[in-house]
Amino acid sequence: MAGIKTQISNDVKDAMRSKDKQRLAALRLISAAFKQKEVDERIELNDEQSIAILNKMAKQHRDSIEQFGIAKRDDLIEKEQQELGIIESYLPKKLSSDKVNSLIEKAISETNAKSPKDMGKVMGLLKGKLQGRADMSEVSKLIKDRLGA
Numbered sequence: 001m002a003g004i005k006t007q008i009s010n011d012v013k014d015a016m017r018s019k020d021k022q023r024l025a026a027l028r029l030i031s032a033a034f035k036q037k038e039v040d041e042r043i044e045l046n047d048e049q050s051i052a053i054l055n056k057m058a059k060q061h062r063d064s065i066e067q068f069g070i071a072k073r074d075d076l077i078e079k080e081q082q083e084l085g086i087i088e089s090y091l092p093k094k095l096s097s098d099k100v101n102s103l104i105e106k107a108i109s110e111t112n113a114k115s116p117k118d119m120g121k122v123m124g125l126l127k128g129k130l131q132g133r134a135d136m137s138e139v140s141k142l143i144k145d146r147l148g149a
Contacts, residue, residue, distance in 0.1 A: 003047050004047050004050040004051065004054075004090055005034055005045055005050055007090065008027055008030055008031060008034070008090065009031070011023075011027055012024065012027045012028065012031060015027055022079075022082055023086060025083075026082070026083040026086040026087070027086065029057075029083065030053075030054070030057065030086075030087065030090070033053050033057060034050060034053060037049065037053060048128065048131060050090075051091060051092065051131055051132035052131060052132070054087055054090055054091050054132070055091065055131070055132055057087050058084060058087045058088055058091065061080050061081075061083055061084040061087065062084065064076075064080045065077055065080045065081060065084070068080065091132050092132045092133045093133070094133060094134065095130070095133045095134050100130065100134045100138075100139060100142070101142065103126060103129060103130065104122070104126065104139065104142055104143055104146065105146075107122045107125045107126050108122055108143070108146060108147070110125060111125060113147055114147070115147055115148065116144065116147050116148065118147065119140075119143055119144065119147060122143050122147075123139075123140065123143065126139060126143075
């Protein structure tokens with residue numbers, strides 16, 4: 001079992017013992033997403049794959065919060081925010097913009113990227129280092145700016 005998966009499994013048990021229904025529901029949602037991925041692809045999740053799933057879930061919750069805000073559904077916003085907080089607690093800490101910029105510069109020099117055609121090489125190198133620790137769409141924009149796209 002991977003580290004994040006084990007931690008969530010242990011936290012499910014703790015939430016059951018403490019009768020924390022909201023936390024338990026959110027943790028079961030995460031566990032179900034992990035299990036679904038494992039069954040669909042017949043794999044055992046590692047931490048990197050777990051983080052990717054958590055990032056996707058966090059994005060979905062942010063989108064839901066935005067939509068519920070438009071619909072003025074404060075009751076649903078509160079529930080989504082609580083679940084988002086629990087999901088984000090398992091994600092790695094975000095890197096500072098200075099650190100992200102320095103990693104981008106290093107990746108560009110390592111891959112000898114000169115033009116927008118080389119963007120895939122740079123993203124490939126950075127994805128493992130930054131997944132879950134930075135907004136990859138922002139990273140993509142920064143790389144495009146540096147490569148003159």
